[in-house]
Amino acid sequence: MKVYPLFLFLLTAFELIAQPINLKNAAILVSPSVPAPMRTTAPQMLTEEIAKRTNTTLKQVQNWPGSRSITIALALSSEKEVAGKAVPNRTGTELAEQKPEGFRVVSEGNTLWILGSDARGILFGSGWLLRNLKMDAKRLELAGPVDVASAPAYPIRGHQLGYRTTANSYDAWTIAQFEQYYRDLAIFGTNAIEGIPFHEGEIPSALFPIPPKEMQIRMSELCQKYDMDYWVWTPATFDLTDGVKRKAEIERHEAFYRACPRLDHIFFPGGDPGHNHPREVMAFLKDLHGKLIQYHPKAKIWISLQGFNTEQIDYFYKYLAQNQPDWLQGLVSGPSSPPMAETRYRLPKKYRHRQYPDLTHNVRCEFPVERWDQAYALTLGREAINPRPFFFARIHGKYAPFTDGFVSYSDGCHDDINKVIWSMRGWNPDKNVNEILAEYSRFFFGWQLANQAADGILALENNWQGPLAQNGGVEATFAFWKNLETAHPELKTNWRWQMLLLRANYDTYTRRRLLYEEGLEKTANAILTRATETDLSKTLDQALATVNRADTEPIAPELRQKIETLCADLFASIGLQTSVPKYKAKGPERGCLLDFVDYPLNNRWWLADECQKILALKTPAEQLARIHVIANWESPGIGSYYDDVSSGSKSPRVKTISDDATDIAWWDNGLSRTRLSTQTFQASPALDYSNLDPGARYVIRVAGAGDALLRVDGKRLHPTVYHKDLETFKEWIVPLSLTQDGQISVSFDQPEESHLNWRQRSKISDIWLLKQ
CATH class of the missing domain: 2.60.120 (Jelly Rolls)
Incomplete structure (x- = not known):
């Protein structure tokens, strides 16, 4: 009789237990108790997202299929049974699947249950499944067995998607693109979207596929479909003491409220923009609320103290103490607001506190890139593609405890990864950043790339650390992404992939230019130090010709062409406007990195102007003195x-x-x-x-x-x-x-x-x- 070691038996047993759950031929069954429209939305989301990645369309059934078939069952965690089959309920208190928006995903026999405490729990449980599936043309698997339960730490987890000319991409989106983005964000835990319905002073974007007024209503409909809160950002940029304008503004609001199928929150920024005293603001908002509840009885009003001075802030808190308005839901803290901790301390407990974090800008903003190299600041600019996962995880951890959550400020899809970081950390503040990025990469790029693409994203964040000239990791990051691009041509049209490739190429091109152009300037300065009163003009010409080789003999033209191509690809795929003349961006600061890709990284423009000033000086001695100042400026x-x-x-x-x-x-x-x-x-x-x-x-x-x-x-x-x-x-x-x-x-x-x-x-x- 042959004797097998004990560990072989244990290994065999473990392999049987840990076999993946094959969902290739699964059916989806939805309990009739799941509220509409989630009863339709969740299975549609699962079916369509799986089909995109596997070419397999899961069937939806009304009754349990045969015993050999796997069923994905969507039900409320409070249910006892679905179509005669017992729901695997747990006993105890503080269960995640019993909390608002909480869910449990559990495998039991041939059934994979997605149990939600409510409609949103079903949505977010389905999102968890999609983030953790292995999907490709040959497989549709979930590591099993599984029993996961989770509920969000913060109740407000949203992002502003302003369909307006100012945005660097949203103004080019169709309804279908907005719906896909709503869905993507929901899969990663987002439960709110903020629109911008009014557009004072803005010239309509040439890229609008439908008028803004119509899109705002469509955005409301999408929030209804995905059971997301619909917020709107509605500043008053006129003097509220003007009775005629005030009346017209209230009428405009009421017409919008009437047209929206769903509207949950009105956010009124006290400043940025707006310059009204809270005396007028609070009375105005109270009147707005009276109109709002006629059409949306549970909707509430929010205000920020952005731009308020000390007297105005004190007036606001005195107003709350004296009037205790029930129509006010809470306070929003954004750029130029009072400190977060102070706000929560002064704000009565009955009012909620929401953060309005700027995830979209890199410089001249609320959360700038720390010690950002000037070469990046002058070329990538204020709204470049900016994955900053570890930075924003840290910022979220610093401020979130003072809040009930956030709706971020965003002016385009370039900050997509930052949105996901905030949504996921808003759900679970302890969730590992690497794990978030792995889920992001698994879902958007494929399970084989989960860890590789996550590492590549972190490498791009590191590209922005410290002096660029000294950051040799930029070239390593470029090589890494270039290899990934070569190995995965199937991702060529994926806009998230295109953005990461653009950053890898742009960072490398900028660093190579910086080293090259600074070297040319050092050579030119050495030439200037040898100037004498008898050869001033010739020396200046020689120095200028040297620094201008950056234009006449440019470095890395293949990278320059690749950047041009990727910008064109991104405009075609997601409407990203990287240029004012070429792609109709609103202005140079709105993500127009293509317009600044060749901005001088040495002082050749300045030197050309200085040469004209030098030649205009009266004496050779004065000219030579100025030349020596320029030549030795940094030495x-x-x-x-x-x-x-x-x-x-x-x-x-x-x-x-x-x-x-x-x-x-x-x-x-x-x-x-x-x-x-x-x-x-x-x-x-x-x-x-x-x-x-x-x-x-x-x-x-x-x-x-x-x-x-x-x-x-x-x-x-x-x-x-x-x-x-x-x-x-x-x-x-x-x-x-x-x-x-x-x-x-x-x-x-x-x-x-x-x-x-x-x-x-x-x-x-x-x-x-x-x-x-």
Whole structure:
């Protein structure tokens, strides 16, 4: 008798238990107790999404099929039986499938149950199944056995999809594309969509497939179909004390309310835009609510305090304390709102608190890319394709505990991954980011790519970390995505895939250009240092010809062409507008990376303008002096130091960063000809210097605009040179007593400029410590 080791028996038993559930020939059975329209929506979603990936169409049945067939059964968790078959209910309290929107997915014999506490539980349970299936032309499998139950941590998990000219893609979408995106977001836990029904001052987009007024109603219908809350963002950009305009606005709202089949929440931003006092705002909103409940009895009003000053904020909270309005559902916190923790503390418990996070912008925004390299900021711009999974998971974790959830600000599909991160972390704040990305990649790119594509997305986020010139990972990321592209031509028309490929190519092209063009500038500066009074014109021409080789002999033309192709592909597939002239984007900041793909990453435009100014100077001596300033701008000599204040690679002594990313200018619609260092700045930087010569005299020089109130080791110094215009200098002599220990700390007091817009305030761009 042959004896087998015990572990072989255990292994065989485990394999039997852990065999995948084959759903290739499954049928879908829906309990009649599932509320409409989810009774139709959920099986349709399952059937269509599976068919797209497997070419298999699952049949829907009314009764249980034969014992050999697998059945996907959709039912409420409160049911005892469906068509004579017992529902596998659990006993106990605090069960996930009994909580709002909660679900349980459990395999029992030949049945895979999707049990929801309500209609949304059915939707999200179906979404869980789709995210975890292995689907291709040969298989439709779920790792089994399975018994998973889950309910959301936060009740509000939504995204704003504004069908308006400002958006960089939504304005080109058809109803079918909107429905697909609603469905995609629902599969990843989203339960709310916010529209923008009114479009003050906007010229209608040339890309609108149907009029905005009609699309807003269609968006409401889609929310009804997928049982999502329909929010609308409705600012008042006029003076609410104007009785005629106020009456007309209420009538406009009422007409919209009447036309919407579903409407759950009205969000009124106090500012951004709008400049009305809450005295007028609260009375206006109360009147709106009276109209709203005539057509949507359970709908509520929300307000944000964006742009309110201290007096207005205090007035708002006093109003709540005195009136305790039941028509107000809660408060929204967005960019320029009071701090989140303070808001939750001051807000009475009866009112809810919703975040309005900006997931769409990279710079000059609420959550800028930290220490973003200037080369990216000037070329990719404010609304580039921006997967930032770990960053936004951290931001969600920081602010979500003060809220009941979020509806994000988004102006296009370029932030798709950020939306999924927020929806999934809103469902489960502890869900691993890598796991979220694996589910994202499995569903949208195929199960074979679940981990590879997830790693590639994380690599793209890392492309934006630190100085670009020093980030060798950019080339590795490019090679990784290039190999994936070659291996998976079937994804060529997948817009999410196209976006990730575009980023991989664009990042690499930008880095190669940066290294090449900075090298040309160094060569040109070396040429300028050799200038004499007798060959000024010839030297300037030679230096200009050198930096201009970036245009006459461009690097990586194959990457440049690939970027052009991918931008065209994305416009065709999802309406992504990467150019104003080519794809009808509203403006240069609206994701128009194609318009800036060749923006200079050296100072050739500035140098060309400076050459004209130099030739206009009166004497050769003046001309030569200016040439030497330009040539040695970043190389002040041995024992001296230079910092480009907000450039990560050229500011080793700067300790501060600008936390709102207003330190990278956007002048002349992104086509500024100023020196690149002038376009990066801070208001009050702090620097530390060490290893100074105790016996040497030092001068601090500053370039920027406006005022610079300098302190060295805490002592305010008085300038010897003080020019306020852009790219002119201020200078201070450092007392010998402060450099005796071989080190100094430099800081700047911020001038009182609260009356000015941040764009007009003083700025410091370049700092030198010059050894005399």
